[in-house]
Amino acid sequence: MDLQACTEAIRAKVGDDSGLNATLKFDCGDNGVVFVDAVTVPNSVSNENQEASCTITIALEDLAALLNGQLNPMNGFMMGKLKVSGDMSVAMRLQTVV
Template identity: 35%
Template sequence: MSDTLEAAVSALNEKLAGGEFDASAKFAIADLGAIILDSNGARISDDEADVTLSADADTFQEILSGELNPTGAFMSGKLSVDGDMGVAMKLASVLA
């Protein structure tokens, strides 16, 4: 398993702690794998989700660190969204 994915899961679980996220989302990270976020937290998995957000590893890292706004990444074409856009917006507010 990728150290990058393990570190991302840890960081996402910290961001999700105490937050209300009652849907499911998948971060599909090019050449690394996928992370699922749901009411149970974040974990490395490629399960089905309400929305899939796809990006390369650099873009994902920038979003996770707060350097890049998820909406800005989507608008610039660095992040693609497939599925429920409302869930994507909810996730963006939880991770902010």
């Protein structure tokens, strides 16, 4: 799954009102970013590299596995496949969406 496919998958999961009420960025390094603005309704998902209240640093293939249900978010965190910086409570609320 490439970055655009991950972006579309996140957009579908977030929908118009995810209830996250925060900004979130998935940072896939050289492969790009997926930025989720869940403060405004409807929520928006883009590939703009903006400041976010929570940033999840993750390899693109691990993000794809997370979105496909092949990687449990908590296991990914414990195994070091994803790193969270900023507001950890946003990452915890994300589990209800992804």
